[in-house]
Amino acid sequence: MKTTVETGRSLETVGLSRSFGGVHAVRDATVTFQQGKINALIGPNGSGKTTFFNCVTGMIKPDSGTVTFKGHDITRRSPHRIARAGIGRSFQLCRVFPRMTVLENLLVAVQPKGLRDLLSGARNPAEIDRARALLVRVGIDHLENSEARNLSYGQQKLLELAGVLMGDPDTIMLDEPAGGVNPALIGRIATLVQELNAEGKTFLVVEHNMELVMSLSDHVIVFDRGRPIAEGPPETVQSDPRVLEAYLGV
Amino acid sequence: MTGTLLFQSLVLGVLLGGLYALLAAGLTLYFGVMRVVMIAHSAFLILAAYLAWFFNQQTGMDPLLSLVVTVPLFFLVGVGMQRLLITRLRPATLTMMSVLLTFAVALFIEGMIGFVWSGTQRRIQLPYSSASVEFFGAHIAVVKLVAFALAALSLALLYLIMKHSRFGQALRATIQHSEAAQLVGIKTDRVAGFGFGLGLATAAIGGTALSLDATIYPSLHWHWIGPLMAIIVVGGLGSIPGAAIAAMVLGIGQSLLQVPLGTTWAQTIFYVALFVTLMLRPQGFFGGRLAQRF
């Protein structure tokens, strides 16, 4: 079932809804993400971006609606199966395994193939090499043997990104990659995202840093009150009156 | 089973359910404010019962009078326990470690009761111990009625405190969203301490009510903690109304099952309810969406 012919629509949601005790966090959200591009999801606080994100990655079960990825319905799949299908994600407040070393953090994301592989040693040289290469790439290879809890917040963010990459996803969802990070590091993360995108990874980024969104993304989707209200290239979205209204409450 | 017997079981179930409701409310309160499963809750319950028995033994006065001492004492112990012990635990492992810590407290209390008053079974003899009233053909022991009245009164008081006092509002805010409560200026630490104290106060009242009517021994608390924990899971962790409703339903169920099955098997209703809840609605039947995560 190859749907790659249908380029431009690898990940999409139709009529996705989720409410928490009467509050509609996401309602009837129909969104198509562009494959091979850097998609950004923006919107004011409480507009349902993170809930939407969690519905797509299976962390929260949507009340209704569907999520399709490469032509497969992944709506009610468990998060690990969605991850294995090729969608990697980071968390809003960076999450790493605090009492594992940096290297072990990456080895978690290696997918065992079959029972024998499951019980074989976790320290496979080929995978360690791959993990080290990723650590070099994000720039924390010197910390390989430190426990993750001893890293600075910025280093943990980089570690989280490396962990996501270790699973070799083709779509990467980042929840506020620039949140709480110093300017130099924001630049580094942006560069990494661009490089990875050039290598063919699709990105879906939830971000509050407008400067970053506008400079980084190819396609912007604006959320307000649980549903998309506008989408398009950054320049167009920026001048959309509905977006201004949502943000400024005019 | 005759109609009167059924009715009698039903009334006894309501009376038992009232006591369960008060105790489960305390247990779910700790969880609400601190995300702590207080295994020692029922140990304090038995301790209060022993104190009531000891008070009666020494002074010959009505055990209910011991409440004057035990309620404030337990409140202070609760506040102290929260401030001195629970807050020392690392936030990351708080839930698990607090279970073990309160488990240790329960063992400590059980051991000390056994050490001080020995493992012999105790029972309070009151002038009205064997008195009963007839109520539409059902014979209800007066002590059970007194215990129920005490539980119902305390639960009503707890409800009033939670709903109408400023402290109750702060408590509810802390239960619902601790960080948000902090942002609007509630001192959540202090509130959590008072919440703990309030929870232990329910154990003091419940224990005194229990002492009127039950034979007590040091390890009795294990018979209480299981049903109480099942009740708060069924009711939804952290939800006081949920705990009260589940307590009533299960208390009545237990009482009704006692006639055909006997006391031992009737107790299994709590665990059956627990597993049914886990399979159908892990977050509990009455509100409380915290359970699955904690």
Add this chain to the structure above:
Amino acid sequence: MPNASDTRHPTSTAGSPAVTATEPTGTGATGSGTNRTWRRVARVVALVVCAALVLAFPELAPNAYILSAGIVVASYACTATAWNFMGGFTGYVSLGHAAFFGLGAYGTAILIRDLGLPSFVAWLLAGLLVLLITIPLGIAALRVRGASFVIVSISFVLILLLVFQGWGSFTGGSDGLVVPRPFPDLLRPEHHRVFFYLFAALLAAMLLAWWAIDRSRFGTGLKAVREDEDKAQALGVPTRNYKLVAYVVSATFTALAGGMYALWFGDLDPIFQFSIMLGSYMVLMALFGGVRHLYGPLLGAVVVGVGLEYFKLEFGDTQLHLVATALLLGLVVLFMPDGLIPAAQALVKRFGPQDSSIREVTAAELLERNRAASGTAGTTDGDRDEPADAAGTGRSEGDASTGGDR
């Protein structure tokens, strides 16, 4: 018995840094190659000494009482290690593992009594039965996390206690159940000796299995669950199945220890087999030694188990052993939640050869790296000032939004 523990204690702690070689503590250690071989030698020596001590124990034991106390400690070591398959790897604290111990014990006894099976066939079959029972139980219990899981685990013991007491016609109820002896010809001391070795063999099998899982990918996945379950899932770890397997393995080993106990002790009573205390001892011992370490539960079992036996001997059957257990558990939870092995390691590190701390090294290296990065990245990022400025405006926006977004 205290002698045995005194000699075993220092060797285990000396061996422990080698055990945890997978968690290197210092970066930038030079000449780590020789260090590593030295550690490996130390580990092998410690292992051989421990094994020799264990094997020689029945010969060294001055009387049958000490020998039977040794068996009790060995059975504690088995249960604590079995518990650690779940508690240590996944971080799920089960206070009700006594349920599986009791099921294994009663299963073995009843299979011998009703089906006339040979003792050890019944023992294995009982283990297999518990394995099968634990699958649906685990699926139910693992639907919840944290506190709810603990509640469920305790309820297993309480419910089984009720059932086994209530169903007297099948289980013997409170009158107890006599288990036929597997070796009717053996005299009492010989019987003890054989069972000491049997428990030791069971323990060795468990340690081997724990070690194998610890170094496997499966083990890495389980440890990820312990650290952050959601995150592990998001990285593609099938957490539910992993937890279930760990739970079943843990329960089955506990049941095998229970069955072995039944064959040794020969008399079962629900109040002792399905006892909350037994479950709490497993947790206390594993926690005391250190749940992240292969030998942690064993070390905890030796120290706590010897303490408990000594207490019973000295103070008899008073309730004081409850108080002592409670105080010890409280102290461990409050002051040594990672256990004795890491505490000892920290002590060795403080007084041993001074390593520079991780933070210092990384901070220094980070500075250097940043300098290098700003030099090379200048061409892609634009001027150094510009991203800083961009982030400046970005941050003010970020500040407004720290409330989080649901």
